[in-house]
Every structure is written in C-alpha cells, then in structure tokens.
Amino acid sequence: MAFPVYVGKLEKTWYYFFRVICGAVLFFLIAPLIVLIPLSFNAEPYFTFTKGMLSFDPSAFSLRWYQDFLNNPQWLHSIKNSFIIGISSTFLATFFGTLAAWGLSRPYTPFRVTIMSILISPMIVPIIISAAGMFFFYSKVGLSQTYIGLILAHTALGIPFVVITVTATLVGFDKSLIRASASLGADLVTTWRKVIIPLILPGVISGSLFAFVTSFDEIVAVLFLAGYEQRTIPRQMWSGIREQISPTILAVATLLILLSISLLTTVELLRRRSERLRGIASS
C-alpha cells in the first residue's frame, strides 16, 4: 500500500486494523452459512464433520440428502407451496405497494403520515404479535388454514418493503416529466407505461425482491396460519429440526443460500445494465 508522505504511524496502523475488523465482522456473519454447505454433503446422518470428511475422503461425501429432499413428496409439496405463496404475495405487495407509494408521494395527500405508518407497521411490530393477531382475525372470517389467507398475510408483510423502496425512488423522480408527457399528447395510462414505470422500475424490482425473500423465509405467520396443505419450506424445516433431526434440512438450506445469491446477482446485473442504458454513470 503506497501511503502519502504525510501519513503517520497511527494512521497506518489503523488502516490495517480497520480492515482486520471488517474482515472479522464479515467472517462472523458468513461463517455459519459457509459451514452448512460442506455439511450438507455428509454421508453419515450427523450434523458434525466426520473424520472421513476432515481428511477429504471421497467416500465420506454423498448426495443422499439432496436426493432425499428432491424425492420426498413432503418436501416437494413444500417447495411448490413456497413458490405459489411467494410469487402471489410478491405480485400483490408490489402492485399495491407501488400504487400506495405513488399516492403518498403527491404533495397534498391528507393523513399521509398516518397512512404511511400503518403501511409500514408490519415491518416494525414484532412478527409474533402480527401473526397472533392475524390468526384470531382470520379464524373469525374463515381465512385460517387457506392459501388465500396465507397469501394475504405475506402480502401485508411484504408491502412495507415495496412502499419504502418505491418512495425513495420517487423522491428523485422529476415531476415535470409527467407534465411534459401530457403536453406532448399522452394520456395518463400512456404516461405511466412509457415514462413513469421505466423510471421507477429499479425501485419497484428492488422492493419486490425484498417482499419475495420475506415471504419465502417467513415462518412465524406460517406456523399460525397454515394448515397441513399449505406447508412451506420453512415450515417443513421447522418440523424437520424438532421432530425428525434429518440432515436433509442442510441440503435445503444450501439450496436456499444458492437461490438467494443468484437472485441478488441477477437483480444487480439488471440494475447496472439499466443504469448504463440510461446514460447515468454507475456508482
């Protein structure tokens, strides 16, 4: 590292020490996940590294837990449910969240702060309280243990993310573009399609991604509201840990980690591409 001439010993020490601290923090966050991945290839039904694994003996590794996961009807059903509920609730949260953010960003919205607080509350209120409340209410209206009930619950949990990211995007949105579009002859629908949506899309996609991950990982509301038919992956993992103690969940966990990484990478690449196309320097 080539330091400028005026840098003293204290600064130099701090420079390296700072990086050591950052490395330690990142390691602390990632290590538990990294450890899971090799463990999921364990040939024995143990949650610890066997002697064979530590000496890199090929026979100590196997794909049996992956096979178990992908051939087990219970797991397959859970995967199907997770995606059905995840995608539906993401779609609804994105649609309503974007409209809400748009309405709330207008200059003269009445009760704006109140409405915003209510919409964001699921993110702040402890999930156990929301879930318990939803359970009592949904039971009364017959939505408990139904797909619709669970989708609605996850939509409510996902909306705050969409509202926050889209509101942030709209702060930088040039409102005169809407007037320009109108003056050029475009009605409101055309203006939405050709001007507003393309420009707020990064915020919308980012918010919908958070909403999807929230729904996909969600366990508390599922525990309260889902019947046997609606079990999702986290619900299945939950019974896996408490009842069966099978390393299959390590295989599931590894696949979920890979899914998250690929989702985030795809979205980031898309975001960079759209910024390049718009002629804005990517940061």
Add this chain to the structure above:
Amino acid sequence: MPAPEIGKKNPLVKFEHIEKSYDGETLVVRDLNLDIAQGEFLTMLGPSGSGKTTCLMMLSGFETPTHGEIYLEDKPIGSIPPHKRNIGFVFQNYALFPHMTISENIGYPLHVRKVPKHKIKERVSKILDMIELSGFENRRPAQLSGGQQQRIALARALVFEPKLVLMDEPLGALDKNLREQMQFEIKALHARLNVTVVYVTHDQSEALTMSNRIAVFDDGIIQQISTPEVLYEEPMNAFVAQFIGENNRISGEVVDINGKYCKVKFEGGIVTALKVNVKAVGDKTSLSLRPERVIVNPEAGTTENIFKGEVRELIYLGDHIRTRVNVCGNRDFIIKVPNSAGHKITGKDKNIIVGWSSEDCRALDAGV
C-alpha cells in the same frame, strides 16, 4: 420587428376575465383580458410572483382558472385536459425523458399520435437538421450539454406542428453567450415555422429582442401590453418605466396642467413634462426620463428643462461614460455620454448643466 396584423383574423388565444387564486384568498391573477394573434411572438414579462407563469400554466391546462374562460381558436378550453390541447410546451429544466434516446424523445409526441414509424423517423431527422443536431439520434439526454438539451426540448415541442407553443423561461439555466445564441435560434424557428409563441421571462432585454409584443405583468394584472418600442419609449406607468430599461426618476407634485403638458414642482425648481398618468393639480407624481435622452451642457433656450447638477461618479465603459449626477433631487441620476471625440465630460469639473425635452420626460403615477 413588425407586429402581425392583429384584428385581420380572430385572435388565436383569448383570455377573458381570468382570475386565479391558490388559497381562495389572495389573487395571483386578477381580471386578466388578453388576445393573442396567430403567428405572433408574445412575451409575458414580469418579476417573480407577478402571475405570468400562472397564466402560462392555465393556458397549457396544468392549472385551472378560478374564474373566467380561455378560448383557443374561439373554442373554450377550460374543460379540455392538457394532453388533448395540442399545445407545445418548453420547460425551464427541459424535462427530457432520461431513459429514452434523442430520437425517441423527439418522436414521442408523434408516437403517441400513432404516426407510422417511417414517418416519425423522417420528421425527427428533418427537425434535427433544423436545429443543427443531426447525428445525435442515438444519444441520451445526459450526454448532451445544456444548450443542446434545450434545443432538443424545443424540437420535441415543435415536431408535432402545434399551432401554439409555450415557453417557460427556457433560457434561464444557460450562460450569457449561449442565451443570446439561443434567443436568435428561437426567433429564427418562429419566423420559419409561423407558429404562435407565448414566452415567459423576467429578463427584459430578452423580451425586447425577441418579441412582437410584450405584456408586462405585476401583481397579477397586465400593466401594459405593446410592442417593445412603445413600451420602452412610452411607458404608461411607473412600474413599466422602471422595469424596462433604465430610468431616471424625479419625484414631485403637479402644479399646472396645460393640454398635453404639465408642470411639476420639485424641491429645486419646476420641470415641464408630458402628462401621461396624472389626473389633477396637486397629484404626486414621479417623472420618468431615459438616460440617453439627457443632453449635457445644452445651449440656453434649446429646451425647456435645463438644470444645474453636481457630478458624483464617472464610470468608464469603453463606448460610453456612465455619469452619476446629483440633480433635481435625485442623487443617482444617470447620464450616458457617448465616448465621441470632443465629449464634454472630463471629471475635473464637478458642476454640470443638463437638459432635456419635455417630450422625453413623462409624468407618471407616484408608483412604488
């Protein structure tokens, strides 16, 4: 420049008793009546808050008048939404769509009107040619300079051949040289396309150079509307006199009225002036006199108004000397003395004699 013949045809735009208030109490625009002729270049000039931008907004449909009616080609447009009015608009911040290329930006109004693709390409090319930016079709707005962006904004507002184009202080963000160049280009486009332009600005020199007529706004009403020459040489009230061009003011009281002229008394004497905006003897008045009409050391008897003054400051500006004089109760009386051979200002003599014709001195309201 010659004004188009207003009155030969019906006016293109008519404001009738227009009033606008945002909060229900203060009127931003008060009883506005205005006719705009086809093909004219009308500038709405005035300080901030005078109501000029609000009028433009009402014409384009982005604001609605709280009272009165606006007519476009004899049809009331109050109930027509902005996107159906077919009026071009050039914004101060250009408002180019950042996610579209230049040709997509310019082609947008044509695309919305379902013009076939090959025609769009043709018309975009043609207008890029007109503004001398051919070859820029695939660039993005962020890659262009301010002046180029402004020209694209102009092209986009003109490409769908509207009858009326509105411009809201479009040159405000440009530097002086670029501004003057763009003024010239806008005027050229106006002449070439024979489109009616309503232009809003607070820069009076811009208004004077570009317009067929100027409507001077203050406090929600049009103070005076006329050609640049008439506004400069025959201002009808103190606000217009002071807003357009430079103005020497002498405060006084009317002591005599004689037909076209009146005599105004100030602390040190009496001035003979044109009776323009005073009603009766005893009225307080403020006289308006342009610096270039003041004669230094006039021969005795050549004009009615000759006074002694004291030179306070000389500023050398190359082609003329700006002389600040204390005369007639005004300590900041400005005279522009051309720097011609044999001019009489040397700075050595503090005393100076100035004079002017009463035709050049207008007795206006006491003003602000």
